[in-house]
Amino acid sequence: MRAVVVGAGFAGSLVAKVLGDNGFTVLVLEAGTEVNADAVTRFRTATAKTPLRPYRTTAAAPSSDYLINTGPFDYPSPYLRINGGTGTAWTGITPRMLPEDFHTGDLGRGRSWPITYAELEPHYRAAEWAIGIAADADEQRQHLPVPDDYRYPMHALPRTFLDHAVASVVDGQRIGGRVLRVTGTPQARNGVPVAGYEPAGHRCAGFASCVPICPENAKYTPHKTQSTWPANVELRTRCVVNRVHADEFGRVTKVSYQRYQDDTSARHTEHVAEADVVVLAAHAIENAKLLLMSGLANSSDQVGRNLMDHPVLLTWALMPQAIGPFRGPGSTTGIEAFRGGPERAVRAPFRIEIGNWGWGWSAGSPDSDTAEFVAAGLRGRALREAVAERVSRQFTLQFEIEQEADPRNRVTLAAERDALGNPRPSLHYGLSDYVKDGLSAAKRTSDRLFELLNADDHTSYKPDDERYFEHEGEPLRYWGAGHSGGTHVMGTSPRTSVVDQWQRCWDHPNLYAVGCGSMPSLGTSNPSITMAALALRTAHHLVT
Amino acid sequence: MDAFVELSAELTGFSVEELRSTGLVEPYRALADGAPDEEIIQLWYTGVWRGVIPDERAYAEGLAWKAVGVAPPGTRPPGFGSWEQRPRPRR
The missing domain is CATH 3.50.50.60 (FAD/NAD(P)-binding domain)
Structure with a gap:
């Protein structure tokens, strides 16, 4: 043939x-x-x-x-x-x-x-x-049917320090009746293999550039x-x-x-x-x-x-403490609680990724922070401290609607x-009203998560931003997931x-x-x- | 006495020694000596000179990243699993 x-x-x-x-x-x-x-x-x-x-x-x-x-x-x-x-x-x-x-x-x-x-x-x-794929079947089984005897070819990648910080606050809390649990996300990058699996390429070294390129060849292509x-x-x-x-x-x-x-x-x-x-x-x-x-x-x-x-909604904030962004993969966990359920009959559901690369995608950090502080007149040690203090606490939530x-x-x-x-x-x-209502619901969920985390919310959507729109008077914006x-x-x-x-x-x-x-x-x-x-x-x- | 590197140190909050360790003093002097303070800071912090990153080293040695204590994405990886550790306290 x-x-x-x-x-x-x-x-x-x-x-x-x-x-x-x-x-x-x-x-x-x-x-x-x-x-x-x-x-x-x-x-x-x-x-x-x-x-x-x-x-x-x-x-x-x-x-x-x-x-x-x-x-x-x-x-x-x-x-x-x-x-x-x-x-x-x-x-x-x-x-x-x-x-x-x-x-x-x-x-x-x-x-x-x-x-x-x-x-x-x-x-x-x-x-x-x-x-x-690196993932833990028991962890995935908490929200998905996965056969009892199944093993992913590699153990779940270690979570980020940020993931642990978020989980320590939100696990077991509720939003809109949903119980929150920070859950490991399966990853197509090399971790520790299980017996019988031979990974192609090196283990993920944490280059923090998976999109668009993994210099280690640890990511599947x-x-x-x-x-x-x-x-x-x-x-x-x-x-x-x-x-x-x-x-x-x-x-x-x-x-x-x-x-x-x-x-x-x-x-x-x-x-x-x-x-x-x-x-x-x-x-x-x-x-x-x-x-x-x-x-x-x-x-x-x-x-x-x-x-x-x-359509992706990004929201971004500062954790109360330094969490060390820009180390390792872009996201190693998410919150799966909003992916299904009866609400999806009336508005689009969403998955939440906990984003480990600061405000890189959402706001162009750290260049944007530097520019902001320089424009505000900061120089020398004060500038250095301001950039360090700001960027080391940054994280982003990425809602996929x-x-x-x-x-x-x-x-x-x-x-x-x-x-x-x-x-x-x-x-x-x-974007239909169904999607726009999903984006609005995601934003409200973000507001609530930031409250729980005592995080300082810096999210803003402005009319001159790309892909800005308003839905029932609420400023919103969407990004592309590819x-x-x-x-x-x-x-x-x-x-x-x-x-x-x-x-x-x-x-x-x-x-x-x-x-x-x-x-x-x-x-x-x-x-x-x-x-x-x-x-x-x-x-x-x-x-x- | 090196006026450009002294000024750079004063503007960036990094010592002359830290700036010299980047290997970029001479190329940056050639680009930015006499430029406005804001442009000198942007060059040292982000590696961007008038909309362009002149070479890989300019990006890899960006002081904004050094201030935070992490390597710029795609340059010097911290090692498998290191992301799980508490970030090192800054000096």
């Missing part, structure tokens, strides 16, 4: 591995280049240390900065077109979805999955071992999976697939792609690859773009629709073209969904669209581990 996999990111690399191990001849076509060798240097010398900043760019295959926003809200999340995809820059946090997240449609909110948590659960375990590909998997980078071809019966026969020569020009050659099966794994937005460009898989009119993400599948949030093809002459994706994106999903939604019927439970396009028996784009709901969890579980489930379906 000849398979073409479009995209060498998270899902594509896993699928290619399983297909290759089972005798398929696999060609992986990646639009981006190899990761540049100077990425760490670029990170260090970037004034704005944003997720895409360390990585080389190409004129022919631009990353998310080529999106065109046309909706009431700007789509806030970046993605990366490079070998390894956005999984090169990701944060490496891997909580599973909750069982109830799989049937949010029953609440009248968004859509339900065609499979249950129980059906996906064995594939979660497989994905956690394929990627290398798809390159680790690629290093285990058998010889019958071939990777070709700089190859932008711009059409998938189907015959009159709907069977996919080949893909067309443009292979470009250098980073700065659109000079390219045109190629065709024939295939018995094609797997699109190019990112939720790019998969939708390619299906729309090919005129395939859209009998339901759902291709590109239901674009979702996790569920966004329901809404067909009005969609990817279409813009009239504008990129350098290769392909349409740029046009995004019409908005969790694009929903654009080739999975379902039980070809009339209302794009792919079936195997991520196979209903309209084409040998065309698969994998990744977060298949997810009918994202729940409140970072979606990569769910994407990985789905990818492995699909791959095993393909080889049996």
Whole structure:
């Protein structure tokens, strides 16, 4: 069997591995280049240390900065077109979805999955071992069904000093009837392995730069999976697939792609690859773009629709004591109490990450603190003391708000073209009252948590901030989590969904669209581990 | 007597010896000698000179991080599990 996999990111690399191990001849076509060798240097010398900043760019295959926003809200999340995809820059946090997240449609909110948590659960375990996750099963079992005999491949990472400080105050307290408990977050970075597991790469040394780059190679990236590909998997980078071809019966026969020569020009050659099966794994937005460009898989009119993400609310404060931020991973624990329950029928639920990197993301610390104190006239020892006192107590809460599948949030093809002459994706994106009510509820929960912690709240959202808005008179703001999903939604019927439970396009028996784009709901969890579980489930379906 | 480094010490609250240990006195003198105080402080604290970080060392030796007692992200990792410990008290 000849398979073409479009995209060498998270899902594509896993699928290619399983297909290759089972005798398929696999060609992986990646639009981006190899990761540049100077990425760490670029990170260090970037004034704005944003997720895409360390990585080389190409004129022919631009990353998310080529999106065109046309909706009431700007789509806030970046993605990366490079070998390894956005999984090169990701944060490496891997909580599973909750069982109830799989049937949010029953609440009248968004859509339900065609499979249950129980059906996906064995594939979660497989994905956690394929990627290398550090977590404690007993701790996860407090809020999730995890089989009794299951062990994650690595023990949970040590918590931060901040986590201990927060837990010592809030554990056992209640907010809105919910009992709070600071819970370890599964991590895709190397810790202490259990017997029988051999981690790839070094142990996490605490560089505190996981997004966008781990200099230690302790964080999982798809390159680790690629290093285990058998010889019958071939990777070709700089190859932008711009059409998938189907015959009159709907069977996919080949893909067309443009292979470009250098980073700065659109000079390219045109190629065709024939295939018995094609797997699109190019990112939720790019998969939708390619299906729309090919005129395939859209009998339901759902291709590109239901674009979702996790709108993020950041709140930031000072602990009463120094807690030592900017040491270790970005977040090692969270509070899971607000992820489910009856409230989600009326407002979006959320997951709380306890953020260990000061006010780096929320306010640009410590540069912003320095600028503030210098502007206030502080010099010398007074300046040094002020920066030390401020930054050493900083922490951020990161609320990931569920966004329901809404067909009005969609990817279409813009009239504008990129350098290769392909349409740029046009995004019409908005936040519903359900999401806005969730953001408001998150803010109220933050207020209460800061009170409990006796923390000095410095959160402010101002009209000239990016992505500022008001909801029922309340100032709010949202950030992007990088969790694009929903654009080739999975379902039980070809009339209302794009792919079936195997991520196979209903309209084409040998065309698969994998990744977060298949997810009918994202729940409140970072979606990569769910994407990985789905990818492995699909791959095993393909080889049996 | 080195006027630039003396002024830098007075503005930043770091001793001449601490500033010299960064290895950046000479490149910073070339950039910032005679510049307004605010720009000299920003350069020493954040490594940013007029919107640009001139090289990796400027970032890695940023005094804002030294004031807090942590390494800038992506430079000198504190070691596996060290983040669980109480931060060292500042001098």
